[in-house]
Amino acid sequence: MLLHHWRILLPLITTDLRVSAFSFSTTARASRGKFECQFPKHHPLRASTKQISEQTSSSSQSEEQRISVHETIEKLTRHPAVYWDETTTFSSLHNKKLKMRHIDLFAETSDEDYRLFNGFARAVAQAGRVARKEVFETWASALHIHSGFLLGEGGTRRVCDVAAGHGLLAWALLILDDAESKSCEGEGCRPLTVLCLDVVMPRNAELIQAAMLECFPHLESRFDYVEGRLEQLIPHPSCLLASVHACGPLSDVLVATSASSGVPLAVVPCCHSRKRKVLEPVASPFAWDLYDEIMSEDGSMPDLADRLDHARVTALRNSGMVTDEEYLPTLYTDTDKNRLILARVPDDGSFQSSKPQGQAKVKKPKRQRRKGSMPPLDESTSTKSINPNAKYLRGFSVPCEDSETRRALVSRQAGREAADSRKAMMHNRNHSASPRLNMSLWLPENEGALSEEALADLINSRHDGVAVEVSKVGEIYTNSEGRRSQSYRFEYVSSEGGKSILKFDDAKRLHRELYELVPKAFIGAECR
Incomplete structure (x- = not known):
């Protein structure tokens, strides 16, 4: 019977001790000349x-x-x-x-x-x-x-x-x-x-x-x-x-x-x-x-x-x-x-x-x-x-x-x-939000047909969510045979708006596609 009673009372005693036995005890701990009054360290x-x-x-x-x-x-x-x-x-x-x-x-x-x-x-x-x-x-x-x-x-x-x-x-x-x-x-x-x-x-x-x-x-x-x-x-x-x-x-x-x-x-x-x-x-x-x-x-x-x-x-x-x-x-x-x-x-x-x-x-x-x-x-x-x-x-x-x-x-x-x-920008050259890639072209006989707007339309008309801005880089170059070339800069921008960033790898894929499209769209033009 005593053993049975102790089995019942022991959990109650330990719980009471855990909660209140040290609740009124304090210790003074010296730390570099300063004293602190508090509960025991691990209480x-x-x-x-x-x-x-x-x-x-x-x-x-x-x-x-x-x-x-x-x-x-x-x-x-x-x-x-x-x-x-x-x-x-x-x-x-x-x-x-x-x-x-x-x-x-x-x-x-x-x-x-x-x-x-x-x-x-x-x-x-x-x-x-x-x-x-x-x-x-x-x-x-x-x-x-x-x-x-x-x-x-x-x-x-x-x-x-x-x-x-x-x-x-x-x-x-x-x-x-x-x-x-x-x-x-x-x-x-x-x-x-x-x-x-x-x-x-x-x-x-x-x-x-x-x-x-x-x-x-x-x-x-x-x-x-x-x-x-x-x-x-x-x-x-x-x-x-x-x-x-x-x-x-x-x-x-x-x-x-x-x-x-x-x-x-x-x-x-x-x-x-x-x-x-x-x-x-x-x-x-x-x-x-x-x-x-x-x-x-x-x-x-x-x-x-x-x-x-x-x-x-x-x-x-x-x-x-x-x-x-x-x-x-x-x-x-x-x-x-x-x-x-x-x-x-x-x-x-x-x-x-x-x-x-x-x-x-x-x-x-x-x-x-x-x-x-x-x-x-x-x-x-x-x-x-x-x-x-x-x-x-x-x-x-x-x-x-x-x-x-x-x-x-x-x-x-x-x-x-x-x-x-921002993570996408980290992979872009110069951490640019809009990857920029250059292309140099031998101009066709009808140079007027090869405009910046016409080049941009090659990509813009084929891909939703992407806008290409084209600008000329430098002056026209003429070789010894009299053939003329012009360099262009293509800036690939996400047209989805908001905070969307076009990745550099995606821009390179579009740029390679442009290399193949230009000679077909403009007779006489050729990528250098």
Whole structure:
């Protein structure tokens, strides 16, 4: 009988211990002379905490707002979706995707802390493509970013989600700002717009976008997803650079950009590496001594994440940026690498971009580029190439500036159709949207019949969707026998309109066809 009772009571005891045994215990951890009061390191209900900064900030968010954000995030650790039933835990279903069958866990409610999150999660569940933990940690990050940068007069109205992946962070910020803007009145209440950037726009991002627009159709004009490289991004102080799980050197590129250009930043680093060939080219000179110490130390480094993130925060602080650090609950991240680094320009406008003083010279490795590849648009910026051998689309850039003309330009660059068109242009000579090919012809006796319009009609009349523009190149050439020749340039353009680009291989096929048609259409004409 005793054994039978213990079998019944043991699961209840362990569950109770898991949830509440350490809920009132805190630890003080010393980290480079700063102390932090928080839950035990690996406790699942470790709440978000504010690390005491050496530099007092005049933040636009009040202390009440910060406390409110922490309370909301801590409350989300008790959300009904955290424990789906008595036999499962959040960790056991850590990477399980939210599906349509889970929508009931995110029912509509009058509880303000859950209402917006549940609406966001329901849309994600409809797409059925995102792991549960990613939904919770992205929302927690968005709450901190929204409170720290977007609230109040003078708040940032443009956000670029770098290495966006599914684009979840951008959608979370839009939903939070949309709820806030409904209570805002006056001419100064301008809605937030977001830009997502990633090397590849995944199919899942399109599915999530469709699900979000089904639930929030009025947000369509405020969201853009551009497929492009970080080196093609032009940062601007009017736009916040944000990234959740900025892998490896991407975090350091963003930190160096913020430190040198005064661009606001919110980043959750991950995949920490101290390999010199990876870290040295992107390390910020504002904390070069710390970076060099990390790269030069021999042996294992159990505290690599803390030390590397400390170097990043130091670089931002040394440049004059105001820095804060927040921590996402480890219940969501399932790792101790849960630091959110926030940096913004001082409210008094005292930030001035300048070179660091008293720092050792940074020895940059010689960057080799493959023949035909394009360098970053501006070598003076710190958004330098992580992969110097990558090929770039000539003349293509993604501006972050929060102005009407720049936002309109980004909207034209966004989407699958525009991305596919740019890929086609990469294969065209000189990255031209309209391939150009030349042809030299011996002229017939009736030279007037061989006009530019007649040559263009040979292709235009036979192929729908293609328009050929013909122009003369140079003067007429006469050989020793008195035979005359003229060179022509044929520009092949897609007549389908929109963002369609004609591929160079298709233009060559049409050009070969033209070689065969000209002698038949114009008696006496001959291709040289």
